Amino acid sequence: MVKHTPKLTSSEVSMLWSTYIGDTMSICVLTHFLQTCEDQDVKPLIELALGYSIEHVAQLSDLFTKEGIPIPNGFGKQDVNLQAKKLFSDVTYMRYLHHMGRTGLNSYSLAKSVSARKDVRNLFKEFSNQNETLFDRNTELMQEKGVFIRSPYMDYPEKVEYVTERKFLGGLIGHRRPLLGVEIAHLGINIEVANVAKTILLGFSQVAQSKKLSDYFKDGYELGKKMVEDFMIKLKEDDNSYPSTWDSTITNSKEAPFSDKLMLFHSNAQSAIGIGDFGLAIAASLRKDVTLNYEGYILKLGAYAEQGAKLLIDHGWFEKPPQSIDRESLRNQNK
Incomplete structure (x- = not known):
């Protein structure tokens, strides 16, 4: 059969x-x-x-x-x-491949x-x-080659313990418990991801043919820079180690290796990756101030991605993804 x-x-x-x-x-x-x-x-x-x-x-x-x-x-x-x-x-090529x-x-x-x-x-x-x-x-x-960015280190636990007080979840003000290992891990990963995005977007802003797109990429670079600063602060507050400095070597070339269309699409793809990473970080983080920080950046990154999508549409570069049939439109055609 x-x-x-x-x-x-x-x-x-x-x-x-x-x-x-x-x-x-x-x-x-x-x-x-x-x-x-x-x-x-x-x-x-x-x-x-x-x-x-x-x-x-x-x-x-x-x-x-x-x-x-x-x-x-x-x-x-x-x-x-x-x-x-x-x-x-x-080095950026290797880190791009890693990302x-x-x-x-x-x-x-x-x-x-x-x-x-x-x-x-x-x-x-x-x-x-x-x-x-x-x-x-x-x-x-x-x-x-000594260019691998490791997640921050932490001391090994000495014994198994259980949480006995709700203040373990923390608040927005006052004393907070030290970060959990998983919270440190996500902060480290998101610092690295934001640093990758910063480097790429700064390079794109330097070579984009359109002034509007160049400004858009520069705005994305500034947003990534602010993310790195805020995530680093969370690590430094508890005297945790943090990822080493990112190699952001960009040449002085003004020649665009890629079309504005590709660079804009690439930027939107990076935004989608970032939003997904923040969602995973929220699910894994229990301290309220940490989750609130991620939630704020999801909104900011979402707004940035929406602006990018509008620019793709305005330039006629937004290739429509597969979608379900618009039944309402079909019904209206028979009226």
Whole structure:
């Protein structure tokens, strides 16, 4: 008996679509990184990441064609200028790979968990395995070169204890208990993520063709800077260690390696990643002042992302994601 292959679910279509868009963007970014990379130890990692993205686009294009789904436009050769000079340092390239690899660890797991069809689950499993390989190799190279950003350290607990007082949850004023290990971990991660965003956005602001977009990227840089300062304060209040200084080496190039469209989309993607990270941090944090801090930045980052989405729409660059049928509109057509 021949088994019938069911249609893709809404979750599967959405995850496949966003993965395709992200990989076309990655191809553009990584192609320029590879063109300008000077460190012979870093080049093979960029080549590996680029090869994976090219392979993903081919596999997803084939699946979309078989399913009768239009292949998204995404990004292409018109969105990258291989003649443009180097904008970021090779250390930034490694940290970029680390940041995007960490994001991939989360997104591919989520994509597989919401997928029903075996071929789609296998596809995301393959993507996840590739991402883990790249992530591990890049992490090891960063450690070898002494540029890996470790989470803050803390003393080991000496015994098992139980919470006996509600003041453990803390308040907005007065004495607060020391931060939990998990709270320290999330603050450290979010400092690192904000630092990645700061570097990328500052570089984008330097080369954007549009003055409005240049200002927008600079605003994002300032928002990231404020996040880092506030998260560092939380760590320093309890005399905790904190991540080392971020290498934000940006050249003096004024040539844009990427189109304004790609840089704006990239900025919005970073905002989405940040909002997701803050949501996870809220779920893991019990001190009220810490969760309130994250909640405030979710609102600010959400407003920044909304402004970016409006700019994409205004420029005609917002490719509509898959969506359900507008039944109300169909009904009105018959009236």
